[in-house]
Amino acid sequence: MAYPQTRLRRLRSSPALRGLVRETELRAGQLVLPLFVSEAGGAAGELLSREPIATMPGVERLSVSAAVAEAQEAAQLGVAAVLLFGLPAEKDAEGSAAWDEEGVVQVCTAAIKRAVPDLLVITDVCLCEYTDHGHCGVLRDDGHVDNDASVELLARTAVSHARAGADVVAPSDMMDGRVGAIRAALDDEGFSQTPIMAYSAKFASAFYGPFREAADSAPAMGDRRGYQMDPANGREAVREALLDVEEGADMVMVKPALAYGDLIRAVKEATQLPVAAYNVSGEYAMVKAAAAAGYLDERATVLEVLTSLRRAGADVIITYHAKDAARWLAE
Numbered sequence: 001m002a003y004p005q006t007r008l009r010r011l012r013s014s015p016a017l018r019g020l021v022r023e024t025e026l027r028a029g030q031l032v033l034p035l036f037v038s039e040a041g042g043a044a045g046e047l048l049s050r051e052p053i054a055t056m057p058g059v060e061r062l063s064v065s066a067a068v069a070e071a072q073e074a075a076q077l078g079v080a081a082v083l084l085f086g087l088p089a090e091k092d093a094e095g096s097a098a099w100d101e102e103g104v105v106q107v108c109t110a111a112i113k114r115a116v117p118d119l120l121v122i123t124d125v126c127l128c129e130y131t132d133h134g135h136c137g138v139l140r141d142d143g144h145v146d147n148d149a150s151v152e153l154l155a156r157t158a159v160s161h162a163r164a165g166a167d168v169v170a171p172s173d174m175m176d177g178r179v180g181a182i183r184a185a186l187d188d189e190g191f192s193q194t195p196i197m198a199y200s201a202k203f204a205s206a207f208y209g210p211f212r213e214a215a216d217s218a219p220a221m222g223d224r225r226g227y228q229m230d231p232a233n234g235r236e237a238v239r240e241a242l243l244d245v246e247e248g249a250d251m252v253m254v255k256p257a258l259a260y261g262d263l264i265r266a267v268k269e270a271t272q273l274p275v276a277a278y279n280v281s282g283e284y285a286m287v288k289a290a291a292a293a294g295y296l297d298e299r300a301t302v303l304e305v306l307t308s309l310r311r312a313g314a315d316v317i318i319t320y321h322a323k324d325a326a327r328w329l330a331e
C-alpha cells in the first residue's frame with residue numbers, strides 16, 4: 001500500500017522509535033586503532049616520545065613506551081585491537097628489519113601484550129616501511145617486485161610477529177600466494193592458532209598519501225600499480241578475496257573503505273568471512289581538515305562514516321578515529 005496509508009515518517013517521529021528500528025549498530029569492540037611505532041626513540045623504548053604527523057592531525061609516531069600507553073588508553077575505551085606499523089632505525093634493499101626478532105614491531109607487540117593482555121595486537125606484515133626503495137617486496141634487476149622472493153620474506157616476518165605474541169597477522173603487500181605461504185610457515189612453527197587477516201582487495205589508492213608520509217614508505221621510484229589493484233576493478237576484488245580464503249585467510253579486508261562500499265558488500269557475500277574495512281589515512285585527513293576549517297561537524301561525520309561501513313557489511317573497522325569514536329559511543 002502506498003501513501004497515504006503508508007507513511008515511512010511514522011517510525012521516525014521520536015528517538016525511541018528510531019532506536020527501535022535502527023538496522024545497524026556500531027560498537028567500540030568492532031574498532032581497530034592503527035599505531036605507528038618508531039625506533040627513533042630507541043627500540044627498548046624507555047623514552048615516552050611522540051612526534052606529530054603533519055598530514056594526520058591527532059596521530060603521532062610513537063616510541064614503544066608511548067605506544068603501550070596509547071594501547072592502554074584504547075583498551076580502556078573498549079577499542080578491540082591495535083594494528084602495529086613499524087618505523088625501523090635502518091632500512092635496506094630486502095627490508096631485513098621487518099623480521100628482526102628485536103625489531104620495533106616485535107618489541108612493541110611483546111610490550112603491549114605484557115601491559116594490556118586483553119587488547120588484541122594485530123601486526124601489519126609488509127616490507128615497504130623497511131626497504132630503502134619503499135616497495136612492498138624485493139626488487140629484481142629490471143625494477144619489478146619479485147613476487148616469490150618477497151613472499152618468503154613476508155612469511156618470515158609473519159612468524160617473527162607471532163613469536164613476539166601477535167594475536168593476528170595482517171599481510172598488506174598484495175603479492176600472489178602470500179596468504180598460503182604465511183599459513184604454512186605459521187603452522188610449521190607452531191602457530192596454527194594465529195589467524196590471518198588478509199588485505200585481500202587492496203587498491204593502488206591516492207588515499208594512502210598521508211600514511212606514506214607518516215610511515216616514510218613512499219616508493220622511491222615508480223608506483224605500486226604492479227601489485228596493488230586497479231580502482232576500476234570490482235570483480236577482480238572478489239577473486240582476490242576468494243583466493244585468500246582458499247589459501248587460508250580467516251578474515252578478509254577491503255581497502256580503502258569509503259569509496260569501496262560496493263566491494264565491502266560483494267566480498268562479504270562471496271566469502272561469508274568476517275570482513276574488515278580500512279578507513280585509511282586520506283579518508284581520515286579529509287574529515288580532520290574539513291572539521292578544522294569548520295566545514296563539517298567532526299563527531300557527526302565520523303560516526304556517520306563508520307556506521308556506513310558497518311551497513312555496507314564490514315564486521316571490523318580499522319580507523320584512526322577509533323579512540324574518539326569509542327568515546328562518543330560511550331556518551
Ligand code: PBG
Pocket residue numbers: 124126128136172173207208209210211212224279280281282
Ligand atoms: C603498507 C600499507 C599501506 C597502508 C597500510 N599498509 C600503504 C601503502 O600500501 O602504500 C595504508 C594505510 C593508510 O593509508 O591509512 N603496504
